[in-house]
Amino acid sequence: MSANLNQTNIEIDDPNFQALFADLQGNILKGHGRDDSRHIFFRFTGNSDENCRWVESFAGEVTSTLAQHQQILSYKRDRHHQLFVNFMLSCSGYLALDIPQKYWPQDKAFRSGMKDLQVCYDTLPRGDHSPKSNPLNDDVQQWESAFRNRVDGMILLAYGGDSARETRQILDDKVSELKKQLAGIAEITLVQAGYVMRNEKEQVIEHFGFVDGVSNPKFLFSDLNEEFKNGGYSRNDPSASLNTVLVKDPGGDNNSYGTYVTYRKLQQNIKGFWKKLDLLANTLSELGQQKVDAEYAGALCVGRFKDGTPISEQGNDGWSNLFNNFNYDDDVDGLRCPFHSHTRKTNPRGDTVRQFNSPPTIEQSRRIVRRGISFGDKNLNPDSEWTDAGLLFISLQASIVDQFIFMQHTWCNNEGFVRENTGIDPLVGQVLPGENIQPQSWPGKWGNGAGKVDFEFSGFVRTLGGEYLFMPSIHFLRHL
Numbered sequence: 127m128s129a130n131l132n133q134t135n136i137e138i139d140d141p142n143f144q145a146l147f148a149d150l151q152g153n154i155l156k157g158h159g160r161d162d163s164r165h166i167f168f169r170f171t172g173n174s175d176e177n178c179r180w181v182e183s184f185a186g187e188v189t190s191t192l193a194q195h196q197q198i199l200s201y202k203r204d205r206h207h208q209l210f211v212n213f214m215l216s217c218s219g220y221l222a223l224d225i226p227q228k229y230w231p232q233d234k235a236f237r238s239g240m241k242d243l244q245v246c247y248d249t250l251p252r253g254d255h256s257p258k259s260n261p262l263n264d265d266v267q268q269w270e271s272a273f274r275n276r277v278d279g280m281i282l283l284a285y286g287g288d289s290a291r292e293t294r295q296i297l298d299d300k301v302s303e304l305k306k307q308l309a310g311i312a313e314i315t316l317v318q319a320g321y322v323m324r325n326e327k328e329q330v331i332e333h334f335g336f337v338d339g340v341s342n343p344k345f346l347f348s349d350l351n352e353e354f355k356n357g358g359y360s361r362n363d364p365s366a367s368l369n370t371v372l373v374k375d376p377g378g379d380n381n382s383y384g385t386y387v388t389y390r391k392l393q394q395n396i397k398g399f400w401k402k403l404d405l406l407a408n409t410l411s412e413l414g415q416q417k418v419d420a421e422y423a424g425a426l427c428v429g430r431f432k433d434g435t436p437i438s439e440q441g442n443d444g445w446s447n448l449f450n451n452f453n454y455d456d457d458v459d460g461l462r463c464p465f466h467s468h469t470r471k472t473n474p475r476g477d478t479v480r481q482f483n484s485p486p487t488i489e490q491s492r493r494i495v496r497r498g499i500s501f502g503d504k505n506l507n508p509d510s511e512w513t514d515a516g517l518l519f520i521s522l523q524a525s526i527v528d529q530f531i532f533m534q535h536t537w538c539n540n541e542g543f544v545r546e547n548t549g550i551d552p553l554v555g556q557v558l559p560g561e562n563i564q565p566q567s568w569p570g571k572w573g574n575g576a577g578k579v580d581f582e583f584s585g586f587v588r589t590l591g592g593e594y595l596f597m598p599s600i601h602f603l604r605h606l
């Protein structure tokens with residue numbers, strides 16, 4: 127029997143999926159779980175034949191979904207650490223390898239690249255912009271040079287050893303080895319380090335200090351079981367079928383699948399963010415009907431308190447687990463969790479069904495798999511603004527156009543989503559460079575429509591660069 131991509135809740139040892147999982151790269155259906163990584167961006171310089179031979183030889187080092195599972199078992203058995211490796215290519219990478227076009231991944235955005243100005247304007251519902259910028263409203267001129275220039279591919283290395291020193295050593299040694307291997311084949315244009323930050327409860331956080339990585343589509347039975355223990359899924363079903371994230375790899379064989387990768391280096395202005403939250407809290411306390419602090423204002427921006435408590439569930443933090451079993455059915459007017467809050471923009475949990483009468487399956491099909499990691503300075507209280515700190519945002523999806531771009535363009539950047547005058551996502555919403563931003567409307571009191579306050583909140587996350595990539599099957603990498 128062959129694999130069914132509509133299936134959810136799959137056991138990792140299901141015999142129908144063994145061939146697929148052996149050929150599929152790891153970190154797609156389940157995060158690799160290591161706390162440190164290196165993202166090695168490269169541009170081919172050799173002739174296409176030499177380039178292909180090197181990729182074929184490197185394919186043996188790439189961690190498959192099954193190998194990742196074996197690594198987890200071996201770690202549980204004897205705490206044995208192993209390196210994790212992903213390999214991905216941009217469209218220019220396919221070109222540099224001289225792969226015939228019929229074997230290229232199809233997605234329009236992948237084909238054009240993230241810097242492109244025109245891509246998919248025709249396919250997006252808000253065709254109101256002239257292409258002064260890409261559909262994400264990025265100011266590409268401000269990007270780091272490694273991303274303004276051609277990126278052919280990226281190797282992701284991840285490791286979590288017994289000590290920080292051991293981890294650094296293993297990763298640095300591997301980067302040096304790669305540099306040697308790539309001499310005459312490719313130029314390494316950037317080695318980007320990423321690391322997981324944790325709070326006092328050992329939960330993963332991002333640089334503004336909020337627990338992150340709580341809500342993600344879940345493919346495997348074991349992961350759904352974890353979510354079940356954490357509060358169930360009667361009000362939000364996190365299970366997703368494989369076709370949320372996988373597409374057939376046109377360059378592979380019958381069991382070959384891959385995923386599209388969105389990579390964005392997002393710098394965070396921590397000091398500026400919290401200063402503005404103080405101002406928002408003061409304004410809400412003066413004009414609204416409730417005295418609030420910056421932490422509460424932050425929860426209105428994010429949709430969850432710093433400890434992960436959804437603000438749609440209660441007006442203060444303190445939820446004891448990483449709760450994800452909620453929707454906005456009891457907050458249809460956005461009076462607890464504003465419509466513009468980051469989590470509500472990026473996962474409306476039923477708002478589009480109510481607002482546009484569109485089927486829940488369409489809203490669910492927009493979901494992305496987040497596998498990002500932080501970068502830069504670990505200090506969450508820096509003295510100055512725009513320090514070297516932020517998120518290496520990585521999303522995986524079956525369609526860049528219908529999932530990531532739709533989410534960023536049609537939801538986060540859209541002042542009219544989900545209703546007129548909602549405003550942009552205060553965390554990651556972007557308007558065209560130089561365009562005015564309309565204030566968002568904030569509930570003056572939790573769950574109460576009286577005393578709404580207009581206040582513009584944006585501009586504390588800046589894109590330093592990125593690219594669209596494809597993570598192909600291992601069969602493809604082995605048979606160029």
Ligand code: HEM
Nearest residue numbers: 332336337338339340341392469472473517533534554587
């Ligand atoms: C959720 C922070 C960028 C999509 C979250 C959460 C936090 C967060 C704190 C809540 C925890 C969770 O549910 O996992 C950030 C920061 C960003 C950033 C600081 C930039 C520096 C993005 C971008 C997108 C995105 C660019 C996509 C356009 C999502 C999604 C969720 C989420 C889909 C889950 C929402 C849900 O299912 O309830 N983010 N994020 N994030 N974020 Fe972001």
